[in-house]
Amino acid sequence: MLIIKDIHTFYGHIEALKGVTLEISEGEIVTLVGSNGAGKSTTLMSVCGISPPRTGDIHFMGIPIHNLPPHKIASLGICQVPEGRHIFPHLTVAENLDMGAFLRNDKRQVRRDVEYVFELFPVLAKRKKQSGGTLSGGEQQMLAISRAIMAKPKLLLLDEPSLGLSPLVVRQIFNIIFKINEDSRTTIFLVEQNANLALKIAHRGYVMENGKVTIADSAGNLVRNEEVKKAYLGI
Amino acid sequence: EDTVKVGVAGAHSGDLASYGLPSVRAAELVVKKANENGGILGSRIELFIEDDVCKPEIATNTATKLISQGVDAVVGHICSGATKAALAIYKDANVICMSPSATNPPLTQSGDYPNFYRTIASDDAQARLQVDYAIEVLKAEKIAVIHDKGDYGKGLAEFAKIFIGKEPGAEVVLYEGITPGAVDYSAVVQKIKHSKAEAVIFGGYHPEASKIVMQMRRKRIKAHFISDDGVRDATFIKVAGKYAEGVYATGPKDTTKNPLAIAAIEAHKKAYGSEPGAFFLNAYAASQALLSAIEKAGSTDYEAVTSALKNYYVETPLGKIKFDERGDAIGIGFSMYQVKNGNYIEVQ
Amino acid sequence: MDYFLELFLGGLTRGSIYALIALGYTMVYGIIQLINFAHGEIYMIGAFTALIVISVLMSTGMNPVAVILIAGFVAVIYSCAYGFTLEKIAYKPLRNAPRLSALISAIGMSLFLQNYVLLAQTCDFLPFPNLIPDFECIEPFAHIIGSTDVVILVTTAVVMIILTILIRYTKIGKAMRATSQDRVMASLMGIDVNTVISFTFILGSATAAIGGVLIASHIGMINFYIGFIAGIKAFVAAVLGGIGSLPGAVLGGFVLGWTESFATGYISSDYEDVFAFLFLVLILIFKPSGILGRSEQSKV
Amino acid sequence: MSFGGLKALDGIDLYVERGEIVALIGPNGAGKTTFFNCISGIYAPTEGDIFIMKPQAGTAKRINGLKPNQVTSKGLARTFQNIRLFQNMTVLENVMMGRHVRTNAGIAGAIFRNRKTRDEEKQIVERSYGIIKKIGLAYYVNECAKNLPYGAQRRLEIARAIATEPFLLLLDEPAAGMNPQETKELDMLIQRIRDEENISILLIEHDMKLVMSISERIYVVDYGKKIAEGTPEEIKINPEVIKAYLGEDAY
Amino acid sequence: MRKFAEIRKSLYVALWFIFLTFPIMVIRINPLEKTVEWRWMNMALVGIGTFFLSFLWRYLISKKEEGSKRAEEKQNEKISKLRRLIENRKIIAGSVVAGALLAAVFPFVVSLYQTNIMTTALIYVMLGLGLNIVVGLAGLLDLGYVAFYAVGAYAYALLNYHFGLNFWMVLPVGAALGALFGILLGFPVLRLRGDYLAIVTLGFGEIIRLILENWNEFSFGPSGISNISRPPLFGIELSVQNATVYMYYIMIFLCLVTIFIVKRLQDSRIGRAWVALREDEVACQAMGIDRTKTKLTAFALGATWAGMGGVVFAAKTTFVNPASFTIWESIIILCIVVLGGMGSVIGVITGAFIIILLPEYLRVFSEFRMLMFGIILVVMMVFRPGGIISGVRRTYKFEGKNF
């Protein structure tokens, strides 16, 4: 479904991605782990067209997308929960959710999805009219995830979804990710510091170091990999 | 080949360009004509046109630039402030400067600027005429004095206020400055109405005058409107249209019948395809006076030209003029005009 | 009392003039946080275009009502075209540059457009025909309020309502609000940010053109410099009301108009602008983000 | 403290002893960050008092209502949940900013650069570098803050806070965005700060492993109310905390 | 194929501009005479002009984009080269000596006019450096800077008129008054953010001008104050010619002092606080920095230079009236700071020379002068958004001494 082939991405003169190659098939949950500054977020931003790669190809469902502007890529069905949440600060919670469904035209279904999201996160329902910028850190994170769910993407990119969430909610989030993947066969590309949990729900995983993919394997194998254990699982 | 060098300085860009550009055109027309007739003293006349945006500090640059270029005389500047700043520099270099539009009285009356001349009446002369007319002819007792806060308009208004104060039986019921360029003047107009003034003396230029007159008439205020040379301009009548009817304005005597004036305006129309703007005739006269004085003096020597300016009359669109000791033009009679059927007609 | 009413209505008209221009100002500011210094010039170009069309058509002896409609239409089209081009040339390449650079670019554009019209047309004031006939029904009140005033008032209200609805309830409006708050996230949600920004400029320019035509016929004359002063005042109005807020722009315009009107009426027009600015300072001291502006304090 | 109708903080009592590490935990939106904001002067609490007792001075001082900069000069420093570094300044300069409150060269000093100012400048740079080295950022010392990896940015915030010479350090989710390995390092860092600098620490954190291993006492808040307090062992088994925060199958 | 596409693009651009400029460039109306003039020639000019310009524009834009990529790749290299140049004492000393020599003999090798405009430019260098403290360092957008300039100018004009005080006596007074006004005006408004502050300062600038315009008893209204004395040289009155040259040297001296002080401030504890305040106010407060006080210092210091600049201005022009202190003046000074490069002293100097000298030299183009000035502003900003000398702040680097 998504094929990333040898991409190099730069911030000014810093080469953040030094030839990343990876692949995600339809219906999978794939996770990307790596230490701080490895280039995980950059990979996601390259896929979305915010920091397009200078060289290399990205194909989504057979369409080359590495030269497309972000909104075109979004309209193909890719949605991201970015690092830092990026809530629209002056829109209310409800309006933020509405923005998630910007590209959708099925009004009735959208309304049903809002209900669904509020069921998932009752906290948000209580704060429906509060503006996004005043939510607490965790509430914002929940809103960011909900907003992406509202977009009903074919491929969902999650950048550290558990950041700043309480233990209870973290587990809940992973359940939700699992469920979205099961129910609507949404393909999921998950970047996570909490590698323990991420590898639990993922089918496959990649390990990234210094702008390069170093290990690619099934989730089960990665959990057992000594190197991974030591460096990323904190065991 | 040696040429006679004449500088033209004034606002040629920015918001006051419309007062400066006509003087450039006047000078160009005069010089062109003179050059066609073989120049003066056997040499061609060359123009040096420099913009001062009506700002004193830029005017000093303009002036030093003209001096560096070796001009023999200058037509300009347009605004009194810029003129004052520039004059010190001309004085030091013994260059004569003749303004078509700087009306501030001290320019000639203070004696500080012996090299300064002008072809326009100073503020006090105009104000005198306006006040006398309002009180004696129009029999107005309550007079509102309005100005545009500019150095021309406010200078005039100050004098008008003082003169009215000295007249028994007349009073200034309103003395206000308006902001030039504002989108409308309804509040001031209401205030005029409220003050029950019988006449309004306005010091300033035609754009504001026409806005005020239009709003006054639309609000059905019938007070007389008396203004100055900056308003005695064809544009005013065209812009204010039917509302211009009956408006008074002071100006140099009877230029409309002066064949030189008619010819100058025709020449402008021919060359630039439009009616000339403000102070065009004054600038025309100034250019002519300067050239003729140089010719009479037989050289561009400062002393000689000065004495020629003060001793010989010259025919200009404004009439036959020469200059008095202080540099004011003698022979520019002032009279009152009134708009009748879309034209300024001399009254009195 | 009559005097008060007259000043009140006078202030209202003046205020709605400011408001009409401030609407475009505030909209553009809202989306890219840029003080579009050249907005006043767009308004001036709208008025000039209308005058040119009127002059040309009048000379063919067309029906005056048709002339007015065509002139208004053409003015709007051209203002939009200028607004669009302006954004493409002077602002778009500066999207990621420091904000002050874009401001200087805007100032440069403002100078350019002023002088462009000055050179291509004239420096003189040109009479602008009064397009709006005197209505019979308000003739008895003509000493208080004229028909042009009424038309300006009504237009301001209508434009504000249309724009508010557009921004609140339509898809493009939603896109505009999202773009203004977080451009990166907006594009991740599938919004074409460049199109939205262009659209905003076009919309702002259209209101400026409507303003230009109405205001010019109210004042009765135009020249190349009218945009600058009106632009500054409109900017003040927009800030007073809370920049970025449409009702704020209108309210700010009114408040400014009234302040000036009453200050002139009851004190002196010598210090009219002084009072206007003092009032602005006073309001901003108590409401640092304008009357209707949202508070910018972000959560820590 | 309340926002509109919402009561974000509802009568919380809390104390930190000298040299203690105390954790504040609670579900999302419980009011933890708001509590920090009240202490550090960003909001003024509508009710209640905050007292500090400086190590040297014997008496308690009330500090609510003070401006944030005054609070800092009294000896409380904090970090932010959403990192707030001076993005375009170098790591060294960021830490030097922390020294601002403990130095006092004025305009005259800047212009004439007399002996005292020069010494002070030198001392600022040296002290700052010392802190940077201690925190383990020496490698990045001349790097622009925005180019640092996330984890390093978090540490830099701590370094900057320490530079103000606080006796109490407030840390808002210092481990967020760090992987388990980095969290471990942070754990040690915080303990070192406490031991070597003699600074008490109050921290908010959702990473239970860190909280349980590091803190001596824990407060739990929910809906702006304190629901529990005690040692990590007590908190772990507190049924109310498990229900509201940890979840059934925790630890 | 590529070429063809390019040509087509340009063709579209040309057509668009023909459409765009049609009413204003082609038709000239004269409602007074009720005539309409058609100038088809202009249409052809616009078409051809924009056709070629659009090539140039696209070429430059693509160059710029490429440039920004490549430049940064090479930045390190370049910086180190530059640094080596800068750190080479010989070169520094050489250029300083050359510059000083040039500045010293300048009035004797060029005309009076050149000296005069150079003095004007130097005044603006001083103003630019002052505003740079406020805008470039502290990040406060001040559109009313001219108010303090006016304060200084009128202080000298009035003190000279009433009490005959000379230039040297009033110079410090002007500076002090500038600072005082800076504090008075700054105090109520400095808690406003960005553009709100801009509009309020703009308002203050206008208020000061309007007061000068209207309060005749105090300021002599719009007709201004004339015959202000030029600075005396040991009590000797100089001719205009000599006074101009003298003024030039005074300005050189004042500029050097300004540069010295601004540099020192920039690299001080307070300078750092300004920069930090621009970056993040909340974090700054958490660092114990008093927001109001720090901002106020910047504002007052900036105003001090404006006050001094005003005194010099009045002495140079020998005449002041309110027309010199319009909002355009503030805008020009702002342009100097931004165009030159915010926060960079050399940038501001370059900016002042360009902005002040350019229109003077553009006089050749007479009426196209301001048009070109506008274009140049836009083009400069589009292609060098960081300013001509983009402000490379002197960052504190740790040179790894041993401890």
Ligand SMILES: Nc1ncnc2c1ncn2[C@@H]1O[C@H](COP(=O)(O)OP(=O)(O)OP(=O)(O)O)[C@@H](O)[C@H]1O
């Ligand atoms: N805007 C930027 N400008 C310059 N460099 C950047 C920028 N953003 C990221 N980098 C650099 O690019 C590299 C990769 O960063 P990235 O954010 O992709 O890492 P990450 O794997 O997501 O790390 P983290 O776990 O901290 O989120 C880092 O070295 C970082 O310093």
Ligand SMILES: Nc1ncnc2c1ncn2[C@@H]1O[C@H](COP(=O)(O)OP(=O)(O)OP(=O)(O)O)[C@@H](O)[C@H]1O
């Ligand atoms: N300015 C504000 N206006 C309205 N509500 C606010 C504001 N600031 C905070 N809140 C609300 O107050 C509650 C407490 O917020 P706070 O940020 O203190 O939570 P927290 O405990 O830090 O949560 P988290 O762990 O998610 O960061 C939240 O529900 C939040 O929505």
Ligand SMILES: [Mg+2]
């Ligand atoms: Mg990341």
Ligand SMILES: [Mg+2]
């Ligand atoms: Mg929090």
